Amino acid sequence: MGMAMSDRDGTSVETGAPAIRCENVWQVFGSNAAQKLRAAQEATGGDRDATAERLQAEGLVPAVRDASFEVREGELFVIMGLSGSGKSTIIRCISRLLEASGGKIEIAGENILTANKARMIELRRDKLGMVFQHFGLFPHMTVAENVAFPLKMQGQGRKARLERAHEVIDLVGLSGREASYPRELSGGQRQRVGIARSLAVNPDIWFLDEPFSALDPLIRRQLQDEFIKIQATLRKSIVFITHDIAEALKIADRIAIMRDGKIVQIGTPTEIVLNPVDDYVREFSKDVVKGRHARIKSVLRPLSEAPETMPDDPGIRADMTLEAALAACMSCYEPVPVHDASGAVVGIVHPSDLAAALQVDEA
Structure with missing residues (x-):
């Protein structure tokens, strides 16, 4: 069940x-x-x-x-x-x-x-695969040998374990560094090796x-x-x-x-x-910033509450963040004038520009 x-x-x-x-x-x-x-x-x-x-x-x-x-x-x-x-x-x-x-x-x-x-x-x-804050790589082994080590412990042959090591090395974005030693890598690269090693046994x-x-x-x-x-x-x-x-x-x-x-x-x-x-x-x-993490689903109202006529459809999706949805909704509105300290009009701003300026790129 x-x-x-x-x-x-x-x-x-x-x-x-x-x-x-x-x-x-x-x-x-x-x-x-x-x-x-x-x-x-x-x-x-x-x-x-x-x-x-x-x-x-x-x-x-x-x-x-x-x-x-x-x-x-x-x-x-x-x-x-x-x-x-x-x-x-x-x-x-x-x-x-x-x-x-x-x-x-x-x-x-x-x-x-x-x-x-x-x-x-x-x-x-x-x-079970495990990755910890401290990488624990073998300094005398290459990247490929470090990643293949758990497979060696399983008794796999050298060819098979190195083939698998190359697969996961590519998965974590380290292709071309297979023959490098840990001392030749940055901290981020060493952590990628640790991740690849934990994934080697699938x-x-x-x-x-x-x-x-x-x-x-x-x-x-x-x-x-x-x-x-x-x-x-x-x-x-x-x-x-x-x-x-x-x-x-x-x-x-x-x-x-x-x-x-x-x-x-x-x-x-x-x-x-x-x-x-x-x-x-x-x-x-x-x-x-709540709008970057909360989704439209969290504030969605039922269709039964919809008015007979609605404004232009800006293409809102239920999985959008509130911030992204706000930017899309703002595209339905017209630009407005912007004044300087003396009251003179110095330009215009569109509401969608305001919403876009508050956004961050989402992964």
């Missing part, structure tokens, strides 16, 4: 079983954390905040608190928050680089918290933990654009960690915002910008 979820623009869509399901996940740091978590939950009747307070009183650190969410097949799911919010910890729990203290984590319906070591090695080798699920945060703003925006293009081609199930609201709004299908180990809101970029659940979420988006 499918489940109803919302796409980037807030439209309900029907999907199959999720790629990832987290139910009531806790990550507590300290001795005997799992045992003390169970005792605290029993003592508090399962109340999340009371459980966390009890654990803290015992000297433990509840880094992730009762987190529940799902990532559907082909979805780019962003988890964001400030430092210490638990966003990187949760992604390590899902990949079992950290052992969750409590709850349930499923990948394609399989409860991985009960999987043995051999099964986890198999999952990480064949099904993972079903892709984890990216602040992959662009160490890069300068221009290179970061370029890689975000490339990343969006790659995802449009591959349609991987992705969990992407960031602390940058602009990055989250640009790339995400849905966003989960974390604070103090808790998930405080999950929604599409439009929902996060237009309907923040509290002051914490509102603070994230206070400087965001």
Whole structure:
């Protein structure tokens, strides 16, 4: 049976079983954390905040608190928050680089918290791809050898693995640099190599933990654009960690915002910008120009409210941002005079020029 979820623009869509399901996940740091978590939950009747307070009183650190969410097949799911919010910890729990203290984590319906070591090695080798902020490239290997390395670990022959490496190197825009060494590449190019290496095994699920945060703003925006293009081609199930609201709004299908180990809101970029659940979420988006992220679907009225006659059709689409739609609507109006300080007419301005001047290029 499918489940109803919302796409980037807030439209309900029907999907199959999720790629990832987290139910009531806790990550507590300290001795005997799992045992003390169970005792605290029993003592508090399962109340999340009371459980966390009890654990803290015992000297433990509840880094992730009762987190529940799902990532559907082909979805780019962003988890964001400030430092210490638990966003990187949760992604390590899902990949079992950290052992969750409590709850349930499923990948394609399989409860991985009960999987043995051999099964986890198999999952990480064949099904899961990971990219982290620090590239971790082998300095003595060429670009092609770095990208092909995971395939070598799978036992693939040299010819087959290098052919696959060249495919993904081309995908990330590094054709011609196959024989280069990491020291000969820029930071942005090295990150592309890291992305290509994680894609070499063609993972079903892709984890990216602040992959662009160490890069300068221009290179970061370029890689975000490339990343969006790659995802449009591959349609991987992705969990992407960031602390940058602009990055989250640009790339995400849905966003989960974390604070103090808790998930405080999950929604599409439009929902996060237009309907923040509290002051914490509102603070994230206070400087965001809402018209650049909210879509016409979010303010659409039914046809039953349409007047008998309407003005010229400017070609508005339901998936347009409010800003782009405003610019199109403005094209229906006439230019107006512009005066100087003395009142003399010095020129004209068309309303569409005003709207266009407020726009930014969309990826």
